[in-house]
Amino acid sequence: MLARCRGPGRLPCRKTAPAILPASDHDMTDHPRRVTRALLSVSDKTGLIDFAKALASHGIDLVSTGGTAKAIADAGLKVTDVSDLTGFPEMMDGRVKTLHPKVHGGLLAIRDNTDHAKAMKDHDIPPIDLLVVNLYPFEATVAKGASEDDCIENIDIGGPAMIRAAAKNHGDVAVVVEPSDYQAVLDELAAHKGATTLSLRKRLAAKAYARTAAYDAAISNWFAATLKIDAPDFRAIGGRLAEALRYGENPHQKAAFYVSAEPRAGVATARQVQGKQLSYNNINDTDAAYECVAEFDPAKSAACVIVKHANPCGVAEASDLATAYKKALACDSTSAFGGIVAVNRPLDAEAARAITGIFTEVIIAPDASEEAIKIIAAKKNLRLLLAGQLPDPRGKGFIAKTVAGGLLVQSRDNAVVDDMTLTTVTKRAPTNTELTDLRFAFRIAKHVKSNTIVYAKDLATVGIGAGQMSRVDSARIAARKAQDAAKELGLAAPLTKGSVVASDAFFPFADGLLVAIEAGATAVIQPGGSVRDPEVIAAADEHGIAMVFTGTRHFKH
Missing domain, CATH: 3.40.140.20 (AICAR transformylase, duplication domain)
Structure with a gap:
């Protein structure tokens, strides 16, 4: 596995980012396009100067913006500022600099289209054959808890527009969205006398659209969270490849691990x-x-x-x-x-x-x-x-699950038992020791697949029944596992004797409760809310055990 480190705002980064692979030998002759001019505008300047020097060595004219142009010029390389290309100055704190026909015309013009070629000549639009852009660090800005104004200022506009334009015209233009792909471009320039192949340009274009999609997903989800919109009309989910996995749940399934912008x-x-x-x-x-x-x-x-x-x-x-x-x-x-x-x-x-x-x-x-x-x-x-720290159990955010043709999206289950009002519904109230164990058990029930039964004693689980179709079966399985554990430990009786029991949802019938009582439980914690609550409470009273309701259910599917 590739080692990870925590960059600004705890977002993961990689020692070696995923890169576009060079084309195969069979593809190395497909539709080469000579690179005469490259536009570079990057926030991440990793490897920028070496890359710019290599481009210049192929006789490629360099065009750039703002800080990128200054870094290239300071390295002693000849570079044309984008404002000189467009004949229009940067303005509005740099918000308007590349949104110009001389930029987008140079990216979008189809080189073999006579009408496009005439328009370029009539309007003095030079071709841009290579675009190198990485976007303002919006995700990292949000992750570090920046103000709303700072987050908005880090929404890139010109970058995505140029990336999408270049990617659309990948028949003629190569687009690079991160430094890890610099070498693939340089390898092709060296192999093809300053040209790139269609195979590489297609793969770069696919990556470019995925990058802008993930970027827009982060922005749209931030807006939804800021505005407290639980169900936006469109929900976008994006992530960056952390690593390709050997397989999924089973060896015949393909899988990969992607990291989202969520700062958790x-x-x-x-x-x-x-x-x-x-x-x-x-x-x-x-x-x-x-x-x-x-x-x-x-x-x-x-x-x-x-x-x-x-x-x-x-x-x-x-x-x-x-x-x-x-x-x-x-x-x-x-x-x-x-x-x-x-x-x-x-x-x-x-x-x-x-x-x-x-x-x-x-x-x-x-x-x-x-x-x-x-x-x-x-x-x-x-x-x-x-991991550096623990996630906040009360934290917000959403989780998603795919279904055929769609996504199920919900907020995290951030209900914590310490924040709940526990209501005693039986004649006997739990002792302080039982109450401590009841809270402990309900904490665990939140994280066990439903239907869930958890026996606990002395702040430790002593029997867990998970994921059964009926709650009574979960109670039986948990009790049996406690018996097995007692046998292995050489105990005369299972630790469920004198334990407490938690149920993630209400008991629909008294049968599950009776199994727990038979196992030795003396107190119960459950959400309540069944039409048969009186029957279940009566069974608890009959056996002299204590029961509290939380009013909060913890289904986990």
């Missing part, structure tokens, strides 16, 4: 310290683990989440990470094998030793000590991701 800490922003490439399933499961562990305030307790197949199989809080991990592991050590581990504090050596005691696929943490990193280095295939 997690696997997309993490630096991979070591280990082999992450798979599609690794990324999905690691995201689930880190979102779950973020529910626990690191200032209050150390927390550990172990995830298998996108569901927590063990979660615990403790005074330190190593203890939290051991408590989480005790819930279901069988499922934890080959799982994902997330912690809410910087990983320390003791926790690293504990976690590496069994086969683990990924560890994700906000940070790690040097000693912990050295311990994990002994497991060369174990991936260690350091």
Whole structure:
């Protein structure tokens, strides 16, 4: 996997950006177009001077704007300012400089079209055969929390217009939108005596349109969020390739990982310290683990989440990470094998030793000590991701899911149990200890596939039932897994004896509750809201257990 680093506003960047590959030998003779003039206007000046020097060595005239023109001139290269090309000065703080017929005519003119050629001659419009533009850093500006005015000023207008014009006319014009493609262009210029091939120009054009699409998506979503529009008439979603993956959920599926402009800490922003490439399933499961562990305030307790197949199989809080991990592991050590581990504090050596005691696929943490990193280095295939910080469980934003022919888009489930008013609905109220465990269990239920039942005791899960078609089956599975864990630990009785139980949604019948009571649960937390609530409450009262309603459901599909 390519190492990532966190640039401005925690947006991920790459040590090596994805580049356009050169054309194959078979394609190297297709429709070459000599580059006589290049227009360069970039905000990211990485590699600019070397690229400009190489272009000049092929006898290509350089045209540029503002700071780009100054950088090229300061390097001792001859460059024409765009205002000299257009005969019109830059104005309005640089907002108007390239929106001119002499720029767009030079980009859009079809060279073999006699009417276009006549128009260029009549209006003294020189051809522009290569456009090099990268856009104002709007995404990074938003990510760093800039003011609304600053964000708006970083919306590029002339850049996208030129990019789209050049990409449309890729039959004659090559367009480059990021420095990683400089070398592909130079390779073709060298191979074709200063010309580019249609194969390369098409691939560059495709990338150019994708870039402007992702850019506009970031802008439109920012406007929707700023205006608090939950359902805009058009929803655009864009991302940048982080890396192509070996395959998707299954080996016969193609997959790639894209990073959006959302400034949310997690696997997309993490630096991979070591280990082999992450798979599609690794990324999905690691995201689930880190979102779950973020529910626990690191200032209050150390927390550990172990995830298998996108569901927590063990979660615990403790005074330190190593203890939290051991408590989480005790819930279901069988499922934890080959799982994902997330912690809410910087990983320390003791926790690293504990976690590496069994086969683990990924560890994700906000940070790690040097000693912990050295311990994990002994497991060369174990991936260690350091995300810098935790995501905010109360954070806004949206999530999307594809369906045939469409997208389902919704806001994040940012409801946190600490903010909920818990209403006791039974004759017996929960004890303080039960109440603490009830809040803990409901935190976990939010991150388990529905239908969900979570048993917890002493701030640790002791049985989790996930994703069943009926809630009573989830209760049974969770209880049975608790029995299996007790047998493995050599305990006389499962830890569900004296536990509490959380349900992500209401009990539609009393049967699921009765299974939990039989397993040994003494208190229940659930949203409430069923027409059969009175029946369920009566069953709880009959068995002397406490029940609280949250009024908030946590379905997760």
